[in-house]
Amino acid sequence: MVREITWNLHLNSSPEKVFGFLTTRKGREKFWAVSAPCINQHIHFTFPNGRQYRSEILSVVPFSRFKIEYFNSVVAFSLRSDSSGGTDLVLLNSEVPENEFNEVHAGWVSLLLTLKAAVDFEVDLRNHDRDRTWDQGYADN
Numbered sequence: 001m002v003r004e005i006t007w008n009l010h011l012n013s014s015p016e017k018v019f020g021f022l023t024t025r026k027g028r029e030k031f032w033a034v035s036a037p038c039i040n041q042h043i044h045f046t047f048p049n050g051r052q053y054r055s056e057i058l059s060v061v062p063f064s065r066f067k068i069e070y071f072n073s074v075v076a077f078s079l080r081s082d083s084s085g086g087t088d089l090v091l092l093n094s095e096v097p098e099n100e101f102n103e104v105h106a107g108w109v110s111l112l113l114t115l116k117a118a119v120d121f122e123v124d125l126r127n128h129d130r131d132r133t134w135d136q137g138y139a140d141n
Contacts, residue, residue: 002073003101005093009112013119015063015079015087021119022066022077031118031126032111043068048126048141049133072097073104110139 011018021027028036028043035046043055056069067076073095080088091112096104117123125140133141 001098002095003098005091005096005101005105005108007091007108007112009089009091009116010082011087011089011116011120012085013087014085015081018079018087018089018115018119019063019066021115023060030124031114047133048128048130049135050130071104107134110134110141 021031025035025037028045033045033047035044037044038057041057043057045053045055047053053071055071058067058069058074060066064079065076066079067074069075070093073093076092076094078090078092080090082088089112091108093104093108114125117125127138127140132138
């Protein structure tokens with residue numbers, strides 16, 4: 001059985017700025033991964049715990065939608081202007097295996113709040129310590 005996760009996030013930054021954090025190596029490396037280059041329509045993620053994953057980019061609509069295959073599920077980020085310079089972001093993660101749901105659900109909260117800190121406040125909330133990652137129960141990995 002598979003499930004779906006939806007999270008909403010409001011950012012004070014423009015959709016263009018948020019989109020840049022999601023879709024560029026430099027942006028992703030400020031909040032998501034230690035390394036995240038894009039090669040041939042695939043993001044090559046390296047995470048703080050050393051794990052690597054190759055994620056296929058499924059669709060890109062500038063400044064409004066970014067969709068990828070991510071750990072055998074599908075993740076779509078939808079961005080919409082809030083009409084006062086900010087962005088309403090909706091994350092939809094579909095095809096999440098039931099036995100992974102709780103960890104993935106919590107993981108997205110950690111990632112989205114790290115994104116907000118990076119985009120809106122230019123702050124990196126991650127601890128950058130390979131011995132203090134999600135695997136050891138650290139939320140600030």
